[in-house]
Amino acid sequence: MNGGPITRFAPSPTGALHPGNARTALFSFLLARGGGGRFLLRIEDTDVARDGEDHLAGQLADLEWLGMNWDAGPGREDGRGPYRQSGRAAIYREQYARLEESGLSYPCFCSAAELEVSRKTQLAAGQPPRYAGTCRGLDATARAARLASGRRPALRFTVPAGETIRFDDLVRGPQAIESASLGDFLIRRADGGAVFFFCNAVDDALMGVTQVLRGDDHLSNTPRQLLLLRALGLEAPRYGHLPLLLDPNGSPQSKRRGSVTVAELRSQGYLADAVLNYLLRLGHHGAPDGWIGREQMAGVFRPDHLGRAPARFDLAQLDHWQREAVRRLSAEQAADWLASEFPADWPRDQRLAAVALLKDNLRLPADAQSWFAVLDGELEPFAREDLAVVADAGAAFFGPALEAYAAIGPDLGRLAEELKRRTGRKGAALFRPLRIALTGRHDGPELAALLPAIPAPLVRGRFEKAAGMRMD
C-alpha cells in the first residue's frame, strides 16, 4: 500500500446525512480516487445515547446512492478495522495505557457540576472557559483517596505549556495556535468510553489516513489532536478544513431548522448524478461548465481549488442539474425513475413510450402525474387564460377538428392542414387551442408526438368538451 492519498469519511450516526456531510464525503472520496488512493468509511458511534442503527443504515444507503464506494469500512473490512468505533475499545485501551505510562495524561475526578461552576466562574471573569487543571497536580495518595471514595475518574491529556502548534491546513494554509489557549482536554470518559478528540485522531493515524477533509468546526480543535498524536508517537494526517454548508437563508444546516437531507432529496426523485454535479461545485471551483459524468469527477476535483467561504445550498441550482440529469436518462432509466408514479395497470411498453415522450418536460417524478392523466385520464381544470383560448376557438373550430380527426386520425401534420383549410386558422391560432383542449395546459412535448399517444376516445371527448366551452 503506497503512493495515493488515503482519505476517509467519518460520520457519526446521530441523524440523517445532510448535503454538507455528503459534500465532505464526496471531496474526500474524489481526493482518494483522483490520486489512486483509498477511501475509507469509519463510523464514529461512540455516543451511546444519540447513535441509532437506523441512522447508520440511512447514511450508508445515502452514501451508496451517491456512488461513494468505500474501499474499506463497515461491511468491507481489510484488517485495519474494525471500522466502527464501537468495536475498537481494545485498541483504545492500549493507546490509553501508553499515554498513562508516559505521564502525558492524568485522571480527573472533577464532577460535571464542579466543572460547570468553574466554567461559569471563568466566563463571568471574562476568561475563556478552560479546564482549570484541578486534578493535574494530584499526587498518588490524593488519587488513591479519591478512588477509594468511589469516584470514577475520567482521563485528561496534559497540554504542554508555552508551545506554538503549527500546521499547514490543506485549505486554510499555515496555522499557528498557542498551547496556552488550550485547556487539558478530556480523552476518556469516566465510564471508560473514548472521546472524539482521542478516537478520531488515533483512528486516522492507525488506519493510515493521509489526508483528512472535514468541517470547519474542527479547525480550532486540530491542535489538540496534533498534540495527542505526537504524544502517542503516531503520524498525523494532513488536515483540510472545509467551510460549512449553509441553508438558503444563510444559517447553518440543522435538523431543528428542517434543513433538507440527502434522503429527502432522493425520495423526492432527485437523481444522484444531479446532486453530485451540484455538490462538486459548492465551495469548489475549477470544474468546467456543464455536465460532469461520475467517472470524470475525480479528475476534475482539486483540493487546492477549495474555497474558504461558506456556501449556501440553493435548490434552484440543484434543479438545473436535475433537469440535465433527467434529460440524460435513457427511456429505461427514466421508467425506473418514475416507477412509483405510473398508473398500476400500465404495461412496460406503455410506460417506456410515455417516458420517452414526457421525460424532457419533467423535473421530478411527481410532475409526471398530471401528464399521465393527459394520456390516460381526466384533465385538470383549465387555467383562465387557457380557457379563454379554447372558448375563443369554440365550436367553429372544434367541430371541424372532430370531423377531421375522425377522417384523418392522429396525424398532426395532415390534421393541421385540414383545419387550416376549413377554419382559416394557422400557426399559434391553430395549435394553441388544439394543445390546450387536448392537454389542459399550454406547455409540454411536441403536439405531433403527443396526439398519437392519447387514445382516440379521449381525443374525441376533449374536442367535444372544448367545442362547448364558454368563458363564465
Place this chain on the structure above:
RNA sequence: GCUCCCAUCGUCUAGAGGCCCAGGACACAGCCCUCUCAAGGCUGGUACGAGGGUUCGAAUCCCUCUGGGAGCGCCA
C-alpha cells in the same frame, strides 16, 4: 466573555497590486428559433460590507468597524 475563521452579482464562484469602471455558471428579463414548454443562440441588469491607511495604482496588502460562523463539552 476569550480565541480563531470567513466576507465579490439573488445563488455558486474567477480574481493571489495594474490584464477588472470586475469574468463565468445558475437564476432572472428581452429577442431569435418554435404550435407551447424545455433545449439552443444572442442581448441585458445586478456584486468587490463600511471606514481608514500603504502605493503612482487595491477586489487584491495593513488596521478598525460591521455582519456571519466556529471553538472553548464526560457531543461528534
